[in-house]
Amino acid sequence: MGVEQHKKESPKKVNCKVITVSDTRTNDTDKSGNLIIRLLEENSHIIHDYEIVTDDFEVIEEAIKKGCLDQKIDVVLINGGTGIASRDVTVEVVQSLLEKELTGFGEIFRMLSYLEDIGSAAILSRAVAGVAYNTAIFSMPGSSGAVKLAMEKLIIPEISHVVREIRKDSKMESY
Template sequence: MGRCSNDTGFVALNIAVLTVSDTRSLDTDTSGQALVDRLEAAGHQLQARTIVKDDIYQLRAQVSAWIADPQVHVILSTGGTGFSHRDSTPEALQPLFDKQVEGFGELFRSLSFEEIGTSTIQSRAVAGLANGTMIFCLPGSTGACRTGWDRIIAEQLDKRHRPCNFVDMLMRHAQERV
């Protein structure tokens, strides 16, 4: 497990939200909006939000730009994690990871099983760290985004969560990148 600080004060992170969809607009993007609402309610800052078509190269380009931006601490993506021929979020983003957070997908599917049963095996939710930026890739359903944020991500992006969270590591990387 990573080294954890004893300082337990809240730290607001800058978070970008990416919706992967060929059909949604900002008006119809309930999954992206659920993530925005939750991150803001938690006290974090929305740094950027966009919708990108499910295309490996467009996804990599957008996420690479955010990874290169020292103001973006976390990227939350929704969509493109299933098995249709257009679903390519894991293929697009995993090559960008310096380290993968294997436990994220495992825990997400375990929690999701409680809600949707064996259909959870069709989720390829993944997470990783790239250039000091944490990236969480969630399925496109609003329910999956609520589950991912409420039951995993919110605690891991809250410095007060014990025994460990990602905040100290993200802040160290942010200071190194400036």
């Protein structure tokens, strides 16, 4: 069965949790979190939860686990905390939870960033995706440009397909 058939069999709507990692953003100033929500909703996906958490390993881990363990949520999307400063620990948290990593997500994100946007500074860009607790997790940088790139070029085109692949061998509810 080819990719196109897989996509035809994929759910039309997926249930999502959006997490913004920031010490300074609020609901009113969270442009990237709001962009993720808008793009998901424009593509008929459902937002079940949204929260802003601080750049703290345990706080980020708790927010991700809460989303993954919620039976209503198929995908957790995280923005922020992916840089190389000492407080940027989102990638380390996500990697500690993953059962399977989608290495292509980070690789292609950096390639697209290099080609379309930021040039050699793409080497500083950390993005990671994978599966934990039968839930897809996508972690992207917190800038609006990075979120737009990741969502439009990678996540939105594949989010339903990813959920289909996670569900296909499980006994979870049908889509």
